[in-house]
Amino acid sequence: MSTKQYGKIMAFYEQHRRMPTYSEIMRLMGFKSKNSAYKLVNTMVEKGLIQKDTSGKIVPRQLTLPVRVLGTVEAGFPSPAEEELSDTMTLDEYLIEKREATFLLKVSGDSMFDAGIMPGDLVLVERGKDPKAGDIVIAEVDHEWTMKYFQKVNGQVTLVAANKKYPPIVPKDELKIAAVVKAVVRKY
Amino acid sequence: MSTKQYGKIMAFYEQHRRMPTYSEIMRLMGFKSKNSAYKLVNTMVEKGLIQKDTSGKIVPRQLTLPVRVLGTVEAGFPSPAEEELSDTMTLDEYLIEKREATFLLKVSGDSMFDAGIMPGDLVLVERGKDPKAGDIVIAEVDHEWTMKYFQKVNGQVTLVAANKKYPPIVPKDELKIAAVVKAVVRKY
DNA sequence: TTGACAGGTGAACGAACGTTCACCTATACT
DNA sequence: AGTATAGGTGAACGTTCGTTCACCTGTCAA
Structure with missing residues:
Protein backbone atom coordinates (compact mmCIF):
# COMPACT_ATOMS: atom_id res chain seq x y z
CA MET A 1 0.00 0.00 0.00
CA THR A 90 -4.40 20.29 11.89
CA LEU A 91 -4.51 24.01 12.39
CA ASP A 92 -8.18 24.04 13.11
CA GLU A 93 -8.04 21.55 15.95
CA TYR A 94 -4.91 23.16 17.28
CA LEU A 95 -6.41 26.61 17.58
CA ILE A 96 -10.12 26.18 18.18
CA GLU A 97 -11.48 24.65 21.33
CA LYS A 98 -15.01 25.92 21.73
CA ARG A 99 -16.22 26.80 18.28
CA GLU A 100 -19.48 28.46 19.31
CA ALA A 101 -17.66 30.87 21.63
CA THR A 102 -14.80 31.59 19.26
CA PHE A 103 -14.55 34.71 17.15
CA LEU A 104 -12.04 36.41 14.93
CA LEU A 105 -11.26 40.10 15.34
CA LYS A 106 -9.07 42.28 13.18
CA VAL A 107 -6.49 44.23 15.11
CA SER A 108 -6.42 47.99 14.75
CA GLY A 109 -3.96 50.16 16.57
CA ASP A 110 -0.50 49.36 17.82
CA SER A 111 -1.16 49.12 21.54
CA MET A 112 -0.02 45.48 21.65
CA PHE A 113 2.87 45.94 19.24
CA ASP A 114 5.56 44.83 21.67
CA ALA A 115 3.62 41.63 22.29
CA GLY A 116 3.97 40.82 18.62
CA ILE A 117 0.40 41.74 17.73
CA MET A 118 0.37 44.16 14.87
CA PRO A 119 -2.32 46.18 13.10
CA GLY A 120 -4.06 44.02 10.54
CA ASP A 121 -3.49 40.77 12.39
CA LEU A 122 -6.40 38.56 13.27
CA VAL A 123 -6.89 37.58 16.88
CA LEU A 124 -8.81 34.48 17.77
CA VAL A 125 -10.78 35.21 20.92
CA GLU A 126 -12.96 33.13 23.17
CA ARG A 127 -15.96 34.72 24.74
CA GLY A 128 -17.10 34.14 28.29
CA LYS A 129 -13.79 32.90 29.55
CA ASP A 130 -12.39 34.02 32.90
CA PRO A 131 -9.19 35.97 32.33
CA LYS A 132 -6.11 35.14 34.29
CA ALA A 133 -3.45 37.70 35.13
CA GLY A 134 -1.20 38.10 32.13
CA ASP A 135 -3.86 37.13 29.59
CA ILE A 136 -4.58 39.44 26.70
CA VAL A 137 -8.21 40.46 26.79
CA ILE A 138 -10.76 42.38 24.77
CA ALA A 139 -12.37 44.80 27.19
CA GLU A 140 -14.86 47.62 27.20
CA VAL A 141 -13.74 50.46 29.43
CA ASP A 142 -15.83 53.61 29.56
CA HIS A 143 -17.61 52.78 26.29
CA GLU A 144 -14.38 52.08 24.45
CA TRP A 145 -13.15 48.71 23.24
CA THR A 146 -9.49 47.85 23.62
CA MET A 147 -7.11 44.93 23.64
CA LYS A 148 -4.77 44.94 26.64
CA TYR A 149 -2.93 42.75 29.08
CA PHE A 150 -5.12 41.82 32.02
CA GLN A 151 -3.09 42.47 35.18
CA LYS A 152 -3.69 42.85 38.88
CA VAL A 153 -1.73 45.51 40.75
CA ASN A 154 -2.27 45.08 44.50
CA GLY A 155 -5.67 43.54 43.99
CA GLN A 156 -6.77 46.21 41.53
CA VAL A 157 -7.52 45.12 37.97
CA THR A 158 -5.39 47.03 35.51
CA LEU A 159 -5.26 47.00 31.76
CA VAL A 160 -1.75 47.36 30.43
CA ALA A 161 -0.72 47.95 26.83
CA ALA A 162 2.32 46.26 25.38
CA ASN A 163 3.57 49.58 24.11
CA LYS A 164 5.11 52.20 26.38
CA LYS A 165 3.30 54.90 24.43
CA TYR A 166 0.08 53.97 26.19
CA PRO A 167 -0.32 54.34 29.97
CA PRO A 168 -1.99 51.58 32.02
CA ILE A 169 -5.71 51.90 32.47
CA VAL A 170 -7.32 51.48 35.86
CA PRO A 171 -11.01 51.29 35.14
CA LYS A 172 -13.05 53.83 37.07
CA ASP A 173 -16.56 52.55 37.12
CA GLU A 174 -17.32 50.01 34.46
CA LEU A 175 -15.15 47.28 33.02
CA LYS A 176 -16.44 44.52 30.82
CA ILE A 177 -14.12 41.73 29.81
CA ALA A 178 -15.71 40.46 26.63
CA ALA A 179 -13.22 37.87 25.55
CA VAL A 180 -9.79 36.41 26.07
CA VAL A 181 -7.29 36.31 23.20
CA LYS A 182 -6.32 32.71 22.55
CA ALA A 183 -4.27 33.03 19.39
CA VAL A 184 -2.91 35.43 16.83
CA VAL A 185 -2.93 34.80 13.11
CA ARG A 186 -1.07 36.88 10.58
CA LYS A 187 -1.14 36.25 6.87
CA TYR A 188 1.33 37.79 4.47
CA MET B 1 -36.41 25.81 9.46
CA THR B 90 -12.61 28.91 7.89
CA LEU B 91 -9.08 29.24 9.18
CA ASP B 92 -7.81 26.33 7.18
CA GLU B 93 -8.96 27.61 3.82
CA TYR B 94 -7.83 31.08 4.73
CA LEU B 95 -4.27 30.10 5.51
CA ILE B 96 -3.45 27.07 3.38
CA GLU B 97 -3.22 27.25 -0.37
CA LYS B 98 -1.05 24.37 -1.47
CA ARG B 99 -1.30 21.75 1.25
CA GLU B 100 1.41 19.43 -0.08
CA ALA B 101 3.97 22.22 -0.12
CA THR B 102 2.95 23.72 3.21
CA PHE B 103 4.83 23.12 6.44
CA LEU B 104 4.82 24.41 9.98
CA LEU B 105 8.05 25.47 11.65
CA LYS B 106 8.59 26.52 15.22
CA VAL B 107 10.42 29.79 15.62
CA SER B 108 13.57 29.86 17.68
CA GLY B 109 15.57 33.01 18.17
CA ASP B 110 14.48 36.61 18.16
CA SER B 111 15.88 37.73 14.83
CA MET B 112 12.41 38.60 13.50
CA PHE B 113 11.15 40.07 16.77
CA ASP B 114 10.42 43.51 15.35
CA ALA B 115 8.34 41.91 12.63
CA GLY B 116 6.10 40.50 15.32
CA ILE B 117 7.46 36.97 15.04
CA MET B 118 8.51 35.74 18.45
CA PRO B 119 10.28 32.65 19.74
CA GLY B 120 7.81 29.81 20.09
CA ASP B 121 5.52 31.03 17.33
CA LEU B 122 4.63 28.72 14.47
CA VAL B 123 5.32 29.92 10.95
CA LEU B 124 3.40 28.46 8.07
CA VAL B 125 5.77 28.22 5.14
CA GLU B 126 5.36 27.23 1.52
CA ARG B 127 8.15 25.37 -0.16
CA GLY B 128 9.31 25.95 -3.69
CA LYS B 129 7.87 29.42 -3.98
CA ASP B 130 9.77 32.26 -5.61
CA PRO B 131 10.48 34.92 -3.00
CA LYS B 132 9.73 38.53 -3.75
CA ALA B 133 11.67 41.41 -2.18
CA GLY B 134 10.27 42.02 1.28
CA ASP B 135 9.11 38.46 1.81
CA ILE B 136 10.19 36.61 4.89
CA VAL B 137 12.07 33.47 3.89
CA ILE B 138 13.60 30.38 5.40
CA ALA B 139 17.12 30.21 3.97
CA GLU B 140 20.24 28.14 4.30
CA VAL B 141 23.34 30.29 4.29
CA ASP B 142 26.71 28.65 4.85
CA HIS B 143 25.15 25.53 6.37
CA GLU B 144 22.97 27.51 8.76
CA TRP B 145 19.24 27.89 8.64
CA THR B 146 17.68 31.26 9.35
CA MET B 147 14.51 33.22 8.91
CA LYS B 148 15.08 36.65 7.43
CA TYR B 149 13.64 39.32 5.18
CA PHE B 150 14.53 38.69 1.56
CA GLN B 151 15.82 41.97 0.13
CA LYS B 152 17.74 43.17 -2.89
CA VAL B 153 20.32 45.92 -2.40
CA ASN B 154 21.52 47.13 -5.81
CA GLY B 155 20.86 43.79 -7.40
CA GLN B 156 22.54 41.84 -4.63
CA VAL B 157 20.38 39.48 -2.58
CA THR B 158 20.58 40.34 1.10
CA LEU B 159 19.04 38.70 4.12
CA VAL B 160 17.94 41.22 6.71
CA ALA B 161 16.80 40.50 10.23
CA ALA B 162 13.95 42.45 11.81
CA ASN B 163 16.09 43.13 14.83
CA LYS B 164 18.89 45.66 14.84
CA LYS B 165 20.98 43.31 16.93
CA TYR B 166 21.67 41.22 13.85
CA PRO B 167 23.56 42.60 10.86
CA PRO B 168 22.35 41.95 7.29
CA ILE B 169 23.75 38.89 5.64
CA VAL B 170 25.13 38.99 2.12
CA PRO B 171 25.61 35.37 1.18
CA LYS B 172 29.10 34.59 0.04
CA ASP B 173 28.93 31.41 -1.94
CA GLU B 174 25.82 29.41 -1.31
CA LEU B 175 22.30 30.55 -0.59
CA LYS B 176 19.34 28.26 -0.64
CA ILE B 177 15.87 29.71 -0.22
CA ALA B 178 13.91 26.76 1.10
CA ALA B 179 10.56 28.33 1.73
CA VAL B 180 8.60 31.55 1.97
CA VAL B 181 6.76 32.42 5.17
CA LYS B 182 3.08 32.80 4.42
CA ALA B 183 1.60 33.17 7.86
CA VAL B 184 2.38 33.31 11.55
CA VAL B 185 0.37 31.53 14.20
CA ARG B 186 0.76 32.10 17.91
CA LYS B 187 -1.23 30.30 20.55
CA TYR B 188 -1.45 31.46 24.15
C1' DT C 1 -65.47 29.63 3.59
C1' DT C 2 -62.38 28.67 0.73
C1' DG C 3 -57.83 27.87 -0.85
C1' DA C 4 -53.07 28.04 -0.80
C1' DC C 5 -49.12 26.56 1.53
C1' DA C 6 -45.57 25.02 4.77
C1' DG C 7 -44.49 20.99 7.34
C1' DG C 8 -45.11 16.20 8.72
C1' DT C 9 -46.52 11.03 7.77
C1' DG C 10 -46.16 6.44 5.53
C1' DA C 11 -45.17 3.29 2.09
C1' DA C 12 -42.76 2.05 -1.88
C1' DC C 13 -38.99 2.03 -5.78
C1' DG C 14 -34.57 0.77 -7.84
C1' DA C 15 -29.89 1.66 -7.08
C1' DA C 16 -25.92 1.68 -4.43
C1' DC C 17 -24.00 0.43 -0.14
C1' DG C 18 -20.66 -2.49 2.91
C1' DT C 19 -19.43 -7.12 3.42
C1' DT C 20 -18.43 -12.02 2.51
C1' DC C 21 -16.81 -16.06 0.12
C1' DA C 22 -14.20 -18.61 -3.25
C1' DC C 23 -10.73 -18.29 -6.43
C1' DC C 24 -6.61 -16.54 -8.85
C1' DT C 25 -2.11 -15.01 -9.49
C1' DA C 26 2.64 -13.31 -8.49
C1' DT C 27 6.66 -12.96 -5.48
C1' DA C 28 9.46 -14.45 -1.66
C1' DC C 29 11.14 -17.73 1.76
C1' DT C 30 12.12 -21.92 3.24
C1' DA D 1 9.50 -28.23 -4.86
C1' DG D 2 6.52 -26.53 -1.67
C1' DT D 3 4.06 -23.11 0.68
C1' DA D 4 3.01 -18.96 2.86
C1' DT D 5 1.63 -14.30 1.89
C1' DA D 6 0.15 -9.96 -0.28
C1' DG D 7 -2.79 -8.22 -3.73
C1' DG D 8 -6.32 -8.59 -7.28
C1' DT D 9 -10.83 -10.75 -9.44
C1' DG D 10 -15.82 -11.84 -9.66
C1' DA D 11 -20.16 -12.82 -8.01
C1' DA D 12 -23.43 -12.71 -4.47
C1' DC D 13 -25.90 -11.29 0.10
C1' DG D 14 -28.98 -8.40 2.78
C1' DT D 15 -29.28 -3.66 4.12
C1' DT D 16 -29.58 1.05 3.59
C1' DC D 17 -29.48 4.76 0.48
C1' DG D 18 -31.80 8.84 -1.97
C1' DT D 19 -36.01 9.75 -4.07
C1' DT D 20 -40.96 9.83 -5.29
C1' DC D 21 -45.86 9.78 -4.63
C1' DA D 22 -50.13 10.25 -2.14
C1' DC D 23 -52.06 11.89 1.86
C1' DC D 24 -52.69 14.47 6.22
C1' DT D 25 -52.67 18.25 9.10
C1' DG D 26 -52.24 23.15 10.78
C1' DT D 27 -52.04 28.34 9.87
C1' DC D 28 -52.87 32.44 7.49
C1' DA D 29 -54.80 35.41 3.75
C1' DA D 30 -58.29 36.32 0.56
Missing part, protein backbone atom coordinates in the same frame (compact mmCIF):
# COMPACT_ATOMS: atom_id res chain seq x y z
CA SER A 2 1.56 3.23 -1.14
CA THR A 3 1.22 6.72 0.23
CA LYS A 4 0.10 7.66 -3.26
CA GLN A 5 -3.11 5.72 -2.76
CA TYR A 6 -3.73 7.52 0.49
CA GLY A 7 -3.10 10.77 -1.32
CA LYS A 8 -5.70 9.94 -3.94
CA ILE A 9 -8.30 9.25 -1.30
CA MET A 10 -7.54 12.48 0.52
CA ALA A 11 -7.62 14.43 -2.75
CA PHE A 12 -11.08 13.01 -3.29
CA TYR A 13 -12.01 14.07 0.21
CA GLU A 14 -10.80 17.60 -0.39
CA GLN A 15 -12.66 17.84 -3.68
CA HIS A 16 -15.94 16.19 -2.80
CA ARG A 17 -15.97 17.12 0.88
CA ARG A 18 -16.71 13.52 1.80
CA MET A 19 -14.85 10.23 1.78
CA PRO A 20 -15.27 8.00 -1.27
CA THR A 21 -17.35 4.82 -1.27
CA TYR A 22 -15.74 1.49 -2.09
CA SER A 23 -16.92 1.65 -5.69
CA GLU A 24 -15.43 5.10 -5.99
CA ILE A 25 -12.13 3.96 -4.51
CA MET A 26 -12.19 1.12 -7.02
CA ARG A 27 -12.43 3.57 -9.91
CA LEU A 28 -9.94 5.92 -8.23
CA MET A 29 -7.27 3.22 -8.02
CA GLY A 30 -8.11 1.49 -11.27
CA PHE A 31 -9.23 -1.71 -9.58
CA LYS A 32 -11.69 -4.00 -11.26
CA SER A 33 -13.24 -5.27 -8.08
CA LYS A 34 -14.87 -3.47 -5.19
CA ASN A 35 -13.25 -6.02 -2.95
CA SER A 36 -9.76 -4.75 -3.73
CA ALA A 37 -10.86 -1.36 -2.50
CA TYR A 38 -12.37 -2.98 0.56
CA LYS A 39 -9.14 -4.74 1.44
CA LEU A 40 -7.10 -1.63 0.78
CA VAL A 41 -9.27 0.36 3.13
CA ASN A 42 -8.96 -2.26 5.83
CA THR A 43 -5.17 -2.18 5.80
CA MET A 44 -5.33 1.61 5.85
CA VAL A 45 -7.58 1.46 8.89
CA GLU A 46 -5.13 -0.89 10.57
CA LYS A 47 -2.36 1.58 9.94
CA GLY A 48 -4.51 4.34 11.37
CA LEU A 49 -4.54 6.40 8.21
CA ILE A 50 -8.31 6.50 7.99
CA GLN A 51 -11.18 5.26 10.11
CA LYS A 52 -14.45 3.43 9.79
CA ASP A 53 -17.81 4.40 11.13
CA THR A 54 -19.88 2.04 13.24
CA SER A 55 -21.94 1.56 10.10
CA GLY A 56 -18.85 0.75 8.09
CA LYS A 57 -18.65 4.06 6.33
CA ILE A 58 -15.20 5.47 5.71
CA VAL A 59 -14.32 8.66 7.54
CA PRO A 60 -11.09 10.65 7.71
CA ARG A 61 -9.03 10.57 10.85
CA GLN A 62 -9.54 14.31 11.28
CA LEU A 63 -12.03 16.75 9.93
CA THR A 64 -9.28 19.01 8.68
CA LEU A 65 -6.41 17.82 6.59
CA PRO A 66 -3.14 17.89 8.48
CA VAL A 67 -0.10 20.03 7.72
CA ARG A 68 3.35 18.61 8.29
CA VAL A 69 5.15 19.96 11.30
CA LEU A 70 8.91 20.18 11.10
CA GLY A 71 11.28 21.14 13.87
CA THR A 72 12.55 24.62 14.48
CA VAL A 73 13.58 27.25 12.00
CA GLU A 74 17.21 26.63 12.84
CA ALA A 75 16.84 22.94 12.12
CA GLY A 76 15.70 23.78 8.63
CA PHE A 77 14.20 21.29 6.22
CA PRO A 78 14.80 17.60 6.57
CA SER A 79 15.79 15.45 3.64
CA PRO A 80 12.93 13.85 1.75
CA ALA A 81 13.79 10.57 3.40
CA GLU A 82 13.25 11.91 6.90
CA GLU A 83 10.24 13.86 5.78
CA GLU A 84 7.96 10.87 6.06
CA LEU A 85 8.64 10.69 9.75
CA SER A 86 7.60 14.25 10.30
CA ASP A 87 4.67 14.92 12.56
CA THR A 88 1.43 16.37 11.29
CA MET A 89 -1.13 18.68 12.81
CA SER B 2 -34.43 26.90 12.47
CA THR B 3 -30.74 27.50 12.90
CA LYS B 4 -30.96 24.94 15.68
CA GLN B 5 -31.61 22.22 13.15
CA TYR B 6 -28.60 23.30 11.15
CA GLY B 7 -26.60 23.24 14.36
CA LYS B 8 -27.63 19.67 15.06
CA ILE B 9 -26.50 18.56 11.63
CA MET B 10 -23.17 20.31 12.00
CA ALA B 11 -22.69 18.85 15.46
CA PHE B 12 -23.20 15.44 13.89
CA TYR B 13 -20.64 16.33 11.24
CA GLU B 14 -18.10 17.36 13.85
CA GLN B 15 -18.67 14.20 15.87
CA HIS B 16 -18.88 11.62 13.11
CA ARG B 17 -16.63 13.38 10.60
CA ARG B 18 -19.23 12.91 7.90
CA MET B 19 -22.65 14.32 7.10
CA PRO B 20 -25.67 12.37 8.31
CA THR B 21 -27.89 10.30 6.02
CA TYR B 22 -31.57 11.09 5.73
CA SER B 23 -32.51 8.38 8.22
CA GLU B 24 -30.00 9.81 10.65
CA ILE B 25 -31.35 13.32 10.21
CA MET B 26 -34.80 11.91 10.86
CA ARG B 27 -33.68 10.52 14.21
CA LEU B 28 -31.65 13.65 14.94
CA MET B 29 -34.69 15.90 14.54
CA GLY B 30 -37.23 13.53 15.98
CA PHE B 31 -39.09 13.11 12.72
CA LYS B 32 -41.07 9.98 12.04
CA SER B 33 -40.54 9.98 8.32
CA LYS B 34 -37.38 10.05 6.25
CA ASN B 35 -39.22 12.32 3.89
CA SER B 36 -39.36 15.13 6.44
CA ALA B 37 -35.60 14.99 6.61
CA TYR B 38 -35.44 14.94 2.84
CA LYS B 39 -37.54 18.08 2.56
CA LEU B 40 -35.61 19.80 5.33
CA VAL B 41 -32.34 19.15 3.55
CA ASN B 42 -33.71 20.49 0.29
CA THR B 43 -34.69 23.81 1.81
CA MET B 44 -31.29 23.98 3.49
CA VAL B 45 -29.63 23.40 0.14
CA GLU B 46 -31.74 26.18 -1.35
CA LYS B 47 -30.57 28.51 1.39
CA GLY B 48 -26.99 27.48 0.71
CA LEU B 49 -26.39 26.12 4.19
CA ILE B 50 -25.33 22.71 2.95
CA GLN B 51 -24.81 21.09 -0.42
CA LYS B 52 -25.65 17.94 -2.29
CA ASP B 53 -23.36 15.69 -4.22
CA THR B 54 -24.05 14.70 -7.81
CA SER B 55 -25.10 11.37 -6.32
CA GLY B 56 -27.47 13.06 -3.91
CA LYS B 57 -25.27 12.66 -0.89
CA ILE B 58 -25.23 15.49 1.61
CA VAL B 59 -21.95 17.37 2.00
CA PRO B 60 -21.02 20.44 4.04
CA ARG B 61 -20.42 23.73 2.32
CA GLN B 62 -16.83 23.73 3.53
CA LEU B 63 -14.51 21.07 4.81
CA THR B 64 -13.73 23.05 7.92
CA LEU B 65 -16.34 24.54 10.16
CA PRO B 66 -16.37 28.30 9.96
CA VAL B 67 -15.55 30.76 12.74
CA ARG B 68 -17.45 34.00 13.00
CA VAL B 69 -15.54 37.06 11.93
CA LEU B 70 -16.38 40.31 13.65
CA GLY B 71 -15.05 43.76 12.82
CA THR B 72 -12.04 45.33 14.45
CA VAL B 73 -10.94 45.24 18.05
CA GLU B 74 -12.09 48.80 18.50
CA ALA B 75 -15.55 47.97 17.23
CA GLY B 76 -15.87 45.37 19.95
CA PHE B 77 -18.63 42.81 20.12
CA PRO B 78 -21.93 43.34 18.37
CA SER B 79 -25.21 42.74 20.09
CA PRO B 80 -26.64 39.23 19.73
CA ALA B 81 -29.13 40.62 17.25
CA GLU B 82 -26.45 41.81 14.86
CA GLU B 83 -24.39 38.73 15.48
CA GLU B 84 -26.36 36.67 12.99
CA LEU B 85 -25.27 38.96 10.23
CA SER B 86 -21.63 38.49 11.03
CA ASP B 87 -19.40 36.96 8.42
CA THR B 88 -17.79 33.59 8.83
CA MET B 89 -14.49 32.16 7.68
